[in-house]
Amino acid sequence: MAAIHLEQLRHSYRARPRDDVEADWALRGLDLRWTDGGAYALLGPSGCGKTTLLNLISGLLRPTRGRVLFDARDVTGLEPGERNIAQVFQFPVVYDTMSVFDNLAFPLRNRGIAAAEVDRRVREIAAMLDLDRTLAQRAAGLTADGKQKISLGRGLVRADVAAILFDEPLTVIDPHLKWRLRSKLKELHQRVGLTMVYVTHDQTEALTFADQVVVMLDGQVVQAGTPVELFERPRHTFVGHFIGSPGMNVLPCQVDAAGVARVDGHAVPVASASPGGARDRKTELGVRPEFVRFADSGLPVQVERVSDVGRFRIVDARLGAHLVKALIAEGQDVPAGGGHLRFDQARTQLYADGWIVD
Amino acid sequence: MATRVENQKAWWLVLPVVLLVAFNAVIPLMAVVNYSVQETFGNNEFFFEGVRWFKQVMQSTRFRESLQRQLMFTAIVLAIELPLGVAIALAMPRKGIGVSICLVLMAMPLLIPYNVVGAMWNIFALPDIGLMGWGLNRLGLDFNYTRQPVSAWVTLVAMDVWHWTSLVVLLTYAGLSAIPDAFYQAARIDGASKWAIFRFIQLPKLKHVLLIAVLLRFMDSFMIYTEAVVLTGGGPGNATTVLSIDLVKIALGQFDLGPAASMSLIYFLIILLLSWLFYTVMTRHDEA
Amino acid sequence: MQRLKPLVPTLYIVFLMLPIYWLLSMSFKTTNEILGGFSPWPQQFTLDNYRKIFTDSTWYMGYVNSLIYVVINTVVSVLVALPAAYAFSRYRFLGDKHLFFWLLSNRMAPPAVFALPFFQLYSSLQLFDTHIAVALAHCLFNIPLAVWILEGFMSGVPRELDETAFVDGYPFWRFFVKIFLPTIAAGIGVAAFFCFMFSWVELLLAKTLTSVDAKPIAATMTRTASTSGYELGLLAAAGALTIVPGAIVIYFVRNYIAKGFALGRV
Numbered sequence: 033m034a035a036i037h038l039e040q041l042r043h044s045y046r047a048r049p050r051d052d053v054e055a056d057w058a059l060r061g062l063d064l065r066w067t068d069g070g071a072y073a074l075l076g077p078s079g080c081g082k083t084t085l086l087n088l089i090s091g092l093l094r095p096t097r098g099r100v101l102f103d104a105r106d107v108t109g110l111e112p113g114e115r116n117i118a119q120v121f122q123f124p125v126v127y128d129t130m131s132v133f134d135n136l137a138f139p140l141r142n143r144g145i146a147a148a149e150v151d152r153r154v155r156e157i158a159a160m161l162d163l164d165r166t167l168a169q170r171a172a173g174l175t176a177d178g179k180q181k182i183s184l185g186r187g188l189v190r191a192d193v194a195a196i197l198f199d200e201p202l203t204v205i206d207p208h209l210k211w212r213l214r215s216k217l218k219e220l221h222q223r224v225g226l227t228m229v230y231v232t233h234d235q236t237e238a239l240t241f242a243d244q245v246v247v248m249l250d251g252q253v254v255q256a257g258t259p260v261e262l263f264e265r266p267r268h269t270f271v272g273h274f275i276g277s278p279g280m281n282v283l284p285c286q287v288d289a290a291g292v293a294r295v296d297g298h299a300v301p302v303a304s305a306s307p308g309g310a311r312d313r314k315t316e317l318g319v320r321p322e323f324v325r326f327a328d329s330g331l332p333v334q335v336e337r338v339s340d341v342g343r344f345r346i347v348d349a350r351l352g353a354h355l356v357k358a359l360i361a362e363g364q365d366v367p368a369g370g371g372h373l374r375f376d377q378a379r380t381q382l383y384a385d386g387w388i389v390d
Numbered sequence: 391m392a393t394r395v396e397n398q399k400a401w402w403l404v405l406p407v408v409l410l411v412a413f414n415a416v417i418p419l420m421a422v423v424n425y426s427v428q429e430t431f432g433n434n435e436f437f438f439e440g441v442r443w444f445k446q447v448m449q450s451t452r453f454r455e456s457l458q459r460q461l462m463f464t465a466i467v468l469a470i471e472l473p474l475g476v477a478i479a480l481a482m483p484r485k486g487i488g489v490s491i492c493l494v495l496m497a498m499p500l501l502i503p504y505n506v507v508g509a510m511w512n513i514f515a516l517p518d519i520g521l522m523g524w525g526l527n528r529l530g531l532d533f534n535y536t537r538q539p540v541s542a543w544v545t546l547v548a549m550d551v552w553h554w555t556s557l558v559v560l561l562t563y564a565g566l567s568a569i570p571d572a573f574y575q576a577a578r579i580d581g582a583s584k585w586a587i588f589r590f591i592q593l594p595k596l597k598h599v600l601l602i603a604v605l606l607r608f609m610d611s612f613m614i615y616t617e618a619v620v621l622t623g624g625g626p627g628n629a630t631t632v633l634s635i636d637l638v639k640i641a642l643g644q645f646d647l648g649p650a651a652s653m654s655l656i657y658f659l660i661i662l663l664l665s666w667l668f669y670t671v672m673t674r675h676d677e678a
Numbered sequence: 679m680q681r682l683k684p685l686v687p688t689l690y691i692v693f694l695m696l697p698i699y700w701l702l703s704m705s706f707k708t709t710n711e712i713l714g715g716f717s718p719w720p721q722q723f724t725l726d727n728y729r730k731i732f733t734d735s736t737w738y739m740g741y742v743n744s745l746i747y748v749v750i751n752t753v754v755s756v757l758v759a760l761p762a763a764y765a766f767s768r769y770r771f772l773g774d775k776h777l778f779f780w781l782l783s784n785r786m787a788p789p790a791v792f793a794l795p796f797f798q799l800y801s802s803l804q805l806f807d808t809h810i811a812v813a814l815a816h817c818l819f820n821i822p823l824a825v826w827i828l829e830g831f832m833s834g835v836p837r838e839l840d841e842t843a844f845v846d847g848y849p850f851w852r853f854f855v856k857i858f859l860p861t862i863a864a865g866i867g868v869a870a871f872f873c874f875m876f877s878w879v880e881l882l883l884a885k886t887l888t889s890v891d892a893k894p895i896a897a898t899m900t901r902t903a904s905t906s907g908y909e910l911g912l913l914a915a916a917g918a919l920t921i922v923p924g925a926i927v928i929y930f931v932r933n934y935i936a937k938g939f940a941l942g943r944v
Contacts, residue, residue, distance in 0.1 A: 112578045113579060395770065492691070616881040641794045654791035
């Protein structure tokens with residue numbers, strides 16, 4: 033078990049990165065604390081630095097600046113093999129020439145564990161992962177999800193393992209097997225209680241797996257919070273946009289002298305306590321389609337399209353040059369042609385330069 | 391391999407290749423088979439002899455000795471070139487400017503005409519005017535490949551190793567480059583030693599490449615002719631007379647068509663058979 | 679142990695360069711100096727050997743002849759191998775597997791076996807002592823090699839590419855030349871490289887099928903060795919010059935060498 037603390041991490045792939053040049057750095061200034069036994073997701077688009085961060089935690093990379101601590105112990109200088117972590121990669125890594133049993137036993141044997149103990153642990157983990165019937169088979173003969181389970185098993189089999197890191201592990205798994213592996217991971221987490229860090233670009237995976245999601249963009253942490261927090265109160269327009277399907281509506285707005293946010297001149301009440309402070313910056317308004325509804329008065333819009341997705345409908349409405357999406361439940365009316373939209377004030381956030389204005 | 395569509399018209403695409411290769415292969419082979427079962431006394435009269443030449447060749451000590459020398463030569467060079475080539479490939483840099491330099495310099499011996507290779511080593515190993523010969527004698531060894539069979543063998547093997555190890559190196563290097571990083575990363579996490587990495591990750595992934603290397607080196611060393619003939623001429627005496635040297639002596643030197651032809655067929659068949667054996671053994675090992 | 683790692687390839691490269699250095703060093707010495715005694719480098723540096731080669735047509739024509747038939751062979755081998763490799767890669771047809779293996783078996787044919795039959799065959803066709811003869815003879819082992827390499831690369835190209843082009847209405851040859859070939863350009867480069875290599879270095883067949891007009895440099899060298907009595911300096915210079923085309927070719931394909939040896943299917 034380990035509490036992971038990432039202290040002031042900065043990392044560059046260049047040999048001599050320049051401190052003042054942002055583009056030189058893959059990771060720009062991170063500080064995260066994760067508690068023992070939690071399930072965390074690193075979510076973000078390709079190139080945001082999540083795999084770099086994962087490799088820094090596991091020790092495959094040495095950070096250019098900053099420290100990595102497990103349970104307050106500085107492990108920054110330690111090799112991966114010395115760090116009590118396990119990592120599952122994007123595509124299954126198994127030792128083809130060995131049987132499933134030998135694959136699982138490999139990390140233990142490398143550390144000189146006695147044969148009887150090795151046998152016990154391997155069988156225990158194999159049973160947990162439903163691999164016990166395949167132990168004698170050659171690892172190369174298993175399907176992709178079986179091989180990923182072996183990779184996972186090699187991590188679990190070590191009694192001293194502190195955390196398991198996953199780098200987009202479901203990428204090569206067949207879609208109909210993905211959910212099965214996903215539930216298995218969740219079940220494992222509840223049973224074994226290890227710290228798990230899961231890297232993905234798929235928000236569904238992140239939101240269903242993790243207790244806390246860390247959203248990254250361009251080498252920085254944009255927001256770290258529970259799925260609910262990320263959904264209801266995105267601290268950055270990117271978070272709002274990336275999470276949720278469809279994503280948050282982001283509309284450019286101006287804050288007038290009286291501190292009222294206006295979209296194309298129309299006043300919109302926001303949740304922010306002091307919108308006036310954002311007057312001189314690029315301001316935007318964010319509201320999720322779930323919290324947009326039709327009313328008798330409000331923002332005047334033209335309904336352009338209605339898509340029926342089963343239990344609700346997605347309405348594309350045009351407000352001047354902007355497109356606003358609304359999620360309308362079954363049974364509620366959608367006016368044809370023109371109408372008025374109201375945003376739920378408590379869920380309408382004001383953003384300045386992308387960041388939320390509290 | 392993706393599924394292939396049945397299409398008999400594909401024969402048109404293959405036709406030019408078939409014609410050219412058949413012209414070069416089938417017609418001469420037919421001539422060889424023809425000669426191998428006939429006797430001629432020179433004035434273009436041929437008499438059918440059946441398997442007389444085959445029997446003669448198989449029973450001749452000369453043939454058997456040449457074959458023995460050939461087998462020994464092939465065994466020695468394979469035993470040296472394969473492990474050496476793999477070891478060098480493992481030690482080569484993966485990134486940076488060193489890679490290009492290494493690859494270019496290592497590939498050079500492969501592109502030198504065989505007779506130049508032979509001539510180079512011929513002078514290089516001469517006891518009084520060659521760097522290697524002079525050097526070895528200076529070190530106290532009594533080295534003269536034109537007179538001593540052992541020295542001749544040493545020089546022949548050294549030349550072949552010099553000439554062809556790079557092929558194994560380049561093939562192995564390509565194979566190693568194809569192994570994804572994730573395997574090495576997982577091994578680091580699993581705490582595997584360098585030997586374990588070699589045995590469980592690199593060697594299995596190199597199987598295919600090594601098979602190609604073994605087959606190519608086996609076939610080519612069994613067929614060696616020009617370099618060897620320019621280097622030692624088969625001597626001293628017939629100490630280094632390997633199969634092809636003997637065959638050419640009989641065919642082009644003595645114009646003994648019958649024996650030469652039957653020897654050719656036996657020679658070709660031996661290569662085919664041994665290659666097939668190698669191939670089956672190595673690929674069956676794979677599926678086991 | 680880590681620090682010793684660069685030592686291995688370095689030592690090997692030094693080993694490779696020694697005979698080549700010796701050859702170069704001899705090429706700048708006079709034959710007398712070479713035979714006179716041992717010296718690690720030329721005491722009387724001379725360019726005479728090279729001068730002779732560049733001015734005497736019996737010598738430099740040797741290079742020209744070699745280049746001619748090697749180029750002809752490379753072009754022919756690759757050209758006919760391309761459609762054949764495509765057929766093997768994309769289609770099943772009667773006898774395809776057997777045909778493929780038969781082709782490969784020709785790579786295993788000892789040139790020694792074919793020397794005399796080729797001599798008779800090409801003589802009877804009035805092709806003796808022509809560049810075409812050698813170029814065609816080398817097809818025996820180069821075509822199978824080219825087909826093998828190209829098929830490997832072609833199998834790596836998904837069939838969807840072909841199918842899309844056909845659906846879009848491309849006639850076969852236009853698709854092949856304009857779309858397919860650029861995709862496997864690396865493979866063509868590799869195949870051409872190997873054909874060039876194996877044809878350039880081969881001597882036995884080249885010597886057997888030529889006498890004066892198409893005499894390759896290799897044959898000129900061996901003739902000199904026996905008749906004019908060991909003009910070593912000249913031979914060394916001639917030998918050194920045969921390395922040049924090879925070095926040039928490697929330099930140009932150096933980026934593909936590692937990929938190329940993977941033969942597309944390793």
